Amino acid sequence: MEVRLFSNSSRPGVGLKPRRESQRPLLPQHARHCPVLEAGSALGFLVYPPLEPNESFHIEYQGDGRYQFIYCLSTPGGKWEAIFSVTVVLPVGSIGMMKEEVAFMNRQPSISRETAVSIARAFIVPEDLGTPPGAISLRGATNFQTPAGWDTVYTPIFNMIERPVAPMLVVRVETDWYPHETEFRYVLQPGEGIPGAYNLPIGQVFFVPREEITVRDCSEEELAAIRRSREEYFREKAALKVMTPYGLQYSPHYLRQSRSQKP
Known part of the structure; x- marks a missing residue:
C-alpha cells in the first residue's frame, strides 16, 4: 500500500519526515526482548512538528481560558533563547472573539506582531483551543493522503508511559478524499505544558481500511x-x-x- 505525503501548508518542507520506531527511550531495558510490545510501538509512523533544528516551542494551558505559546531559537552556544510569546485568551463562555497578546523578549524585535502570530499558528490551531477546556491542537510537519477506502488514525505516541501523561483525543479521518491537515489534540490541566522540538515526535498515525468487520464464534x-x-x-x-x-x-x-x- 502506498500513502502519499504533503507538507504543512504554513511551513512546507520544514520538519522531519514521519518514521517508524519500535523503541521507546524510557521503557525498561527488558522491553527490547518483548517483540509484541515493540511491534505495538512501531505501528504506523511517528509524526514531528514543522520545526527547524534551531527552533523549539512550548505551549502551556494557564487555566481560565488562557494559553501561552513561547517560540525559541538556539544560540551559537547551544542555549535556547525565547524570542516571543503569544497568549491566547478565550472569551467568557467561549462565545465571541478571542484575544491574541504578543510579547517580545527583545526590545527591538526583528519581526512584526502579525508575523509572530503567523508563526504560532503554524504550530498550533488557536480555533481548537478550549474544546474541551485545556485542549491544545499541535500541527504536524506532514499530512497524509491514503488510497481509496483507507483512513488515517491520529493517536498519541504509543507506550510512552512516563508521567505526567497528557490525554489525547484520538480521531479517524477519511484521508483518501479529505485533505486533512495533521493535528494532535491534547487535553491539559492548568499549569501543564507541552514542549516542541525538531526531533521530538508529537503523535503517531496508522492507517486502516474502511470496511465492515463481522465477528462470529469459533466452531x-x-x-x-x-x-x-x-x-x-x-x-x-x-x-x-x-x-x-x-x-x-x-x-x-x-x-x-x-x-x-x-x-
Missing part, C-alpha cells in the same frame, strides 16, 4: 485447532531459552516465528 473444530496450536507453541517456546548478559532469561521463539511468516 468446535476451530477451537480444537487453536488448542493444538497453543500447546505446540508453548512447548517449543519452553525448549528455546536465551540468557542475557544481565541475567534475564527469555525466549526468542515468537520473534523467530513472526519473521518466518514474512515473505
Whole structure:
C-alpha cells in the first residue's frame, strides 16, 4: 500500500519526515526482548512538528481560558533563547472573539506582531483551543493522503508511559478524499505544558481500511485447532531459552516465528 505525503501548508518542507520506531527511550531495558510490545510501538509512523533544528516551542494551558505559546531559537552556544510569546485568551463562555497578546523578549524585535502570530499558528490551531477546556491542537510537519477506502488514525505516541501523561483525543479521518491537515489534540490541566522540538515526535498515525468487520464464534473444530496450536507453541517456546548478559532469561521463539511468516 502506498500513502502519499504533503507538507504543512504554513511551513512546507520544514520538519522531519514521519518514521517508524519500535523503541521507546524510557521503557525498561527488558522491553527490547518483548517483540509484541515493540511491534505495538512501531505501528504506523511517528509524526514531528514543522520545526527547524534551531527552533523549539512550548505551549502551556494557564487555566481560565488562557494559553501561552513561547517560540525559541538556539544560540551559537547551544542555549535556547525565547524570542516571543503569544497568549491566547478565550472569551467568557467561549462565545465571541478571542484575544491574541504578543510579547517580545527583545526590545527591538526583528519581526512584526502579525508575523509572530503567523508563526504560532503554524504550530498550533488557536480555533481548537478550549474544546474541551485545556485542549491544545499541535500541527504536524506532514499530512497524509491514503488510497481509496483507507483512513488515517491520529493517536498519541504509543507506550510512552512516563508521567505526567497528557490525554489525547484520538480521531479517524477519511484521508483518501479529505485533505486533512495533521493535528494532535491534547487535553491539559492548568499549569501543564507541552514542549516542541525538531526531533521530538508529537503523535503517531496508522492507517486502516474502511470496511465492515463481522465477528462470529469459533466452531468446535476451530477451537480444537487453536488448542493444538497453543500447546505446540508453548512447548517449543519452553525448549528455546536465551540468557542475557544481565541475567534475564527469555525466549526468542515468537520473534523467530513472526519473521518466518514474512515473505
